[in-house]
Amino acid sequence: MASYTEENIMVLEPDRDRALEIAEDLNLWGLKPCIYASHFRALGRMEEKRFPLVLASMEYTGIDGLEFCRILRKRQQLGQLDFAYIILMGENQHRTRICASFDGADDFIIYPFLRCELKWRVLSGLSRYRHHEKLQTSSMYDPATLALNEKGLKKALYQEVNRMGRKKGFLSAAVLDFKNREWMEVSLGTGLCTQVKEEVFRFLKEKLRNYDQLVRTDQDRICIISGENDIDGITGMLKRISAFIAEMEVNEPGTRDFDFSLAGSFLSVSVHSTYADITACAEHVHDWIRSRDSFSDAVTGYSGTLDENGIHVDGEPVRMHPGSGAED
Structure with a gap:
């Protein structure tokens, strides 16, 4: 399966200044940010490496954040990619579209946001991810040996x-x-x-x-x-x-x-x-x-x-x- 380090957090943001600001905060919290500017590039990277949590921009880079979520969830359902907790990042005008979508993101945050708000959402998302992984472990591993079933x-x-x-x-x-x-x-x-x-x-x-x-x-x-x-x-x-x-x-x-x-x-x-x-x-x-x-x-x-x-x-x-x- 993909390599696993829980601290790997994907920052999918085409605005370089914003991406670097988010990455600086994640580093302060002991996490490891990996920055990507393109949704398609991010999807390709997820085939090689596991990201427990993805901060994904709503901005269009060939596809937008909602389409990125739909593709990612479809591939996860087919067993092609590992589960990731997705937090969409958007402007105020994106709020209605995000709230109308029920097949993608786990959470969202609207610019401009406070550092403490981002920290709460990221750490809360990682906690939910760990709970999901425990459930997955029980269904995909042999309990006596912890080998795959x-x-x-x-x-x-x-x-x-x-x-x-x-x-x-x-x-x-x-x-x-x-x-x-x-x-x-x-x-x-x-x-x-x-x-x-x-x-x-x-x-x-x-x-x-x-x-x-x-x-x-x-x-x-x-x-x-x-x-x-x-x-x-x-x-x-x-x-x-x-x-x-x-x-x-x-x-x-x-x-x-x-x-x-x-x-x-x-x-x-x-x-x-x-x-x-x-x-x-x-x-x-x-x-x-x-x-x-x-x-x-x-x-x-x-x-x-x-x-x-x-x-x-x-x-x-x-x-x-x-x-x-x-x-x-």
Whole structure:
């Protein structure tokens, strides 16, 4: 998903002097203002970075503040952008139009306004944003591991395909499980296997990059979504993860000599998509993840390309055995 710093406040104001005055106040309150003069530029930036709160001008810059709100809310409803609390900023003549609109802004403020009024609205908006995030967390994350669930996976895929498509970058995905999982559950019990897997999730939450996404799938598998990671990068990451798993110590009877090694599949694709293709491309990756229902005794992967027509694999598979490097 987009990078997250709660202090990032978008100041969308074409009047440079006004923007700088607002930014100075935000800095005084310990917040981090990011100034943009164009509504379209701001929408594009929100695809790359999360802004908990947006101060958006009503002035026309290709579109006005109300149209900006409508576009932003539509993209949020589709899961294309993260939620942001929007405060419209306008002149007195904008008041009637703002009050007549019920599908966009969360609040508004009219020039000229007092510094204390702006502070109250911004801090109040951030408080409401935090409440919204708590609700979102409960619906998009697995409570036991704080990894993304199925709903969170779909949103993360859309955002990463969008991000990598604009860069023509690489997107990698891995679906992992314990080797011989069914036999493990019979031998050790489902409860202990679940405990061990949750320990793996905790390790991964600490060790993965901030912009890597960790998912607990509906099939109770470990899934990693990693943008800007080519075939060499994902194999190196999986090698480190496999080494940790192989060295795990579980202080339970009967587990001392048990082999906690991984099996699974991974994929690294160069993303070739336009904005119109993002949904189709994200669904192709999601279908690939959902189709990983059986694994060999190793972690095996492919490189290829992703476009609106599907995933196109090229070359020979890469097999990575636990505790070893990748093998062509």
